[in-house]
Amino acid sequence: xxxxxxxxxxxxxxxxxxxxxxxxxxxxxxxxxxxxxxxxxxxxxxxxxxxxxxxxxxxxxxxxxxxxxxxxxxxxxxxxxxxxxxxxxxxxxxxxxxxxxxxxxxxxxxxxxxxxxxxxxxxxxxxxxxxxxxxxxxxxxxxxxxxxxxxxxxxxxxxxxxxxxxxxxxxxxxxxxxxxxxxxxxxxxxxxxxxxxxxxxxxxxxxxxxxxxxxxxxxxxxxxxxxxxxxxxxxxxxxxxxxxxxxxxxxxxxxxxxxxxxxxxxxxxxxxxxxxxxxxxxxxxxxxxxxxxxxxxxxxxxxxxxxxxxxxxxxxxxxxxxxxxxxxxxxxxxxxxxxxxxxxxxxxxxxxxxxxxxxxxxxxxxxxxxxxxxxxxxxxxxxxxxxxxxxxxxxxxxxxxxxxxxxxxxxxxx
Numbered sequence: 001x002x003x004x005x006x007x008x009x010x011x012x013x014x015x016x017x018x019x020x021x022x023x024x025x026x027x028x029x030x031x032x033x034x035x036x037x038x039x040x041x042x043x044x045x046x047x048x049x050x051x052x053x054x055x056x057x058x059x060x061x062x063x064x065x066x067x068x069x070x071x072x073x074x075x076x077x078x079x080x081x082x083x084x085x086x087x088x089x090x091x092x093x094x095x096x097x098x099x100x101x102x103x104x105x106x107x108x109x110x111x112x113x114x115x116x117x118x119x120x121x122x123x124x125x126x127x128x129x130x131x132x133x134x135x136x137x138x139x140x141x142x143x144x145x146x147x148x149x150x151x152x153x154x155x156x157x158x159x160x161x162x163x164x165x166x167x168x169x170x171x172x173x174x175x176x177x178x179x180x181x182x183x184x185x186x187x188x189x190x191x192x193x194x195x196x197x198x199x200x201x202x203x204x205x206x207x208x209x210x211x212x213x214x215x216x217x218x219x220x221x222x223x224x225x226x227x228x229x230x231x232x233x234x235x236x237x238x239x240x241x242x243x244x245x246x247x248x249x250x251x252x253x254x255x256x257x258x259x260x261x262x263x264x265x266x267x268x269x270x271x272x273x274x275x276x277x278x279x280x281x282x283x284x285x286x287x288x289x290x291x292x293x294x295x296x297x298x299x300x301x302x303x304x305x306x307x308x309x310x311x312x313x314x315x316x317x318x319x320x321x322x323x324x325x326x327x328x329x330x331x332x333x334x335x336x337x338x339x340x341x342x343x344x345x346x347x348x349x350x351x352x353x354x355x356x357x358x359x360x361x362x363x364x365x366x367x368x369x370x371x372x373x374x375x376x377x378x379x380x381x382x383x384x385x386x387x388x389x390x391x392x393x394x395x396x397x398x399x400x401x402x403x404x405x406x407x408x409x410x411x412x413x414x
């Protein structure tokens with residue numbers, strides 16, 4: 001064969017140089033090489049190139065170099081093979097193609113190719129049109145080796161796709177402690193707001209996630225007092241009924257006296273209050289109110305630093321906090337609220353006989369609930385079985401007898 005079908009051509013280099021490409025392939029050879037590259041067959045590419053650097057640099061029938069062809073067909077394995085022939089391959093690619101190849105290598109988690117392109121001068125924060133970086137690609141695939149390569153080259157861990165989540169928010173969402181730790185150690189912005197939520201609040205509102213992610217964020221200087229829509233992470237944990245997280249935030253210095261705006265994040269149909277919703281008309285709720293509402297442990301209540309006024313708060317339907325404790329809390333919680341209310345002065349001393357909007361005392365409510373233990377506790381605290389309902393005129397004892405609650409009747413007759 002004496003003719004050469006593929007003529008030489010030039011390609012702009014990333015260094016601003018021009019390189020004349022030699023006519024070294026016959027038509028059938030060029031076709032075979034192009035087919036091997038387009039199919040991603042690295043072994044066939046090697047055989048077609050004859051392990052020759054000069055052949056790896058030639059132009060194909062498409063008018064593209066071998067490297068450009070590999071980029072077009074998204075085959076990092078072929079890219080790596082071509083790179084292995086000579087770093088000068090980089091000089092035969094227009095800079096735009098180099099960046100495309102760099103991102104393809106990231107999508108395929110090809111650490112060797114990434115290292116080559118970074119060494120050759122491709123910026124580590126090169127992005128696609130949608131703002132997605134190479135680091136974001138390898139992070140989503142949890143490739144630790146590629147992350148090390150890119151972070152070591154100075155890639156910005158805080159860059160996010162246009163309109164998308166940052167890598168840290170994705171790690172937080174997936175409860176991926178390993179990736180979150182890597183990103184935080186590489187400088188991820190721990191207090192960054194996304195969708196009007198800090199990462200710490202996002203974890204708190206994600207009911208399936210535990211304390212480990214919260215602990216990790218706090219260890220990396222997440223602010224426990226950051227407010228999102230007016231609420232702190234502690235307030236959100238209380239709204240969620242998450243005692244474990246609430247205790248964790250209090251132990252790290254969150255203010256337990258702050259009141260929580262009930263409707264900050266939820267509409268009425270999103271919050272599962274019961275049919276007789278004592279909370280629905282409240283603009284804000286105390287930590288004591290929420291702890292009782294969600295049935296937090298007696299130990300939590302005793303450790304909670306409450307504002308004394310919270311014990312005397314009159315709730316919707318005219319309920320006192322003692323009524324609320326009878327309905328939602330344990331017997332120990334009833335004792336706790338009554339004792340703490342009594343410490344507040346004259347009003348607190350009469351607290352046990354206060355009537356709600358239905359004319360009931362806390363003792364009468366306990367009778368209605370057929371809860372002998374709470375009846376006994378309230379009697380021990382000074383409640384009188386002879387005080388009558390302000391509306392019906394019935395006493396707690398008469399009410400119990402009418403209902404036939406034997407355990408409650410027995411408790412009242414002791």
